[in-house]
């Protein structure tokens with residue numbers, strides 16, 4: 001970069017921040033803003049707090065400033081909400097006002113400036129996308145049509161593990177096989193396609209590109225250009241990489257789409273049709289494209305959303321569940337006992353069975369509580385000036401609900417730091433993941449809540465149930481417990497190191 005650009009940038013920063021301070025001082029006189037640490041010019045609270053605002057550090061700030069607090073990160077207003085009552089206000093009572101999303105320069109690229117469903121503002125486009133995606137993805141009918149597919153995929157996992165002597169001796173990184181299974185579960189629904197093995201070249205290519213997209217999106221290294229927009233020219237290189245990854249993923253998604261289109265026209269020419277029962281999600285969505293309701297690009301953004309929102313989140317949740325079961329052999333054994341007694345030894349769990357296995361359900365709920373993979377939900381945003389608890393919230397603030405803390409606050413949960421599924425059979429027996437209690441929101445609640453919960457819960461139930469039925473799960477020799485340190489990011493709470501797990505087959 002030449003010196004002239006640097007010089008101009010610094011002058012622009014100086015002028016704009018002086019103006020911003022002047023304006024906010026004038027406006028601040030009238031506004032009653034939420035409390036928060038004192039910001040400094042230009043950088044706000046950014047250098048005081050650093051980049052990694054994880055749920056725990058935000059909970060510490062909430063203790064100092066209260067359940068609603070305002071942070072100035074450069075030019076951005078970030079509003080954090082840390083109580084069940086205020087979560088109700090943001091997500092439910094004033095769900096329309098706070099139902100939009102903010103984007104940053106990276107998510108502008110991955111979402112085509114909100115042509116998708118996850119990152120679009122609350123309005124007609126979002127309503128249309130949600131309506132169109134609901135029929136092929138988010139109904140109980142979809143679960144029933146695909147449940148044998150989920151069971152089939154898990155049967156392949158069990159077979160692979162039983163057939164791999166390493167699994168029972170030194171152990172394997174189980175999450176890798178579970179990830180392939182999740183790709184297959186979702187690619188079956190989307191395109192009626194599956195990948196044969198972890199070595200399938202197309203799977204490897206797709207997974208590498210999706211992983212890179214996740215890394216680029218999750219990284220904290222581009223915050224400066226989000227917080228101080230005038231610094232965006234310095235992000236040019238990063239954004240170029242993002243665009244390149246996006247194009248390469250688009251090419252793969254498009255190839256899958258073209259394959260479906262060819263199949264449809266071939267069937268039409270031959271007079272056969274798979275309409276109805278066997279139609280996959282993309283066939284259904286293509287009908288809305290043909291009617292002119294959405295563009296083909298919108299369809300590809302739906303595919304992009306599912307690749308990220310569905311596959312990764314569910315895989316991370318299963319990874320945490322396995323880790324907790326390995327680290328709590330007594331809980332693992334209790335779950336196995338339930339499976340053996342309710343179903344009979346070796347009788348494989350099916351989707352309908354998951355509803356009559358209360359301890360399995362409790363294990364899943366407890367995993368989602370303690371190891372909430374989207375701990376701050378996906379940031380919300382108010383398009384217009386609004387209020388939370390008598391505080392003024394400036395328009396276009398990024399509003400973040402610390403759902404993890406709300407579900408782990410010792411003032412409201414008994415010994416929340418313990419992995420104790422029993423709580424969901426005892427003192428918290430009435431609490432469900434769909435948001436009937438604002439202390440427990442692993443999928444959010446209200447308008448922007450996760451529509452994929454309906455698929456995620458049965459898939460996790462079948463997977464964890466069958467793993468525990470068919471195997472005894474241990475840490476590798478010489479280790480007492482698996483490493484449960486977490487790896488944060490813009491949105492997520494993942495396992496830092498993918499664990500090697502020993503899976504000893506049970507004999508029936």
Ligand code: HEM
Nearest residue numbers: 118309310313314317374377378443444448449450452456
């Ligand atoms: C255990 C697995 C999953 C977890 C923990 C999870 C969690 C979440 C959370 C916390 C949100 C944001 C809620 C908010 O901002 O208020 C969300 C949004 C979303 N999830 Fe999930 N999710 C999971 C699985 C899935 C699956 C399987 C799909 C699709 C098949 C999916 C599709 C979506 C979509 C499309 C949104 C955006 C909704 C919107 O903006 O209107 N998720 N999810």
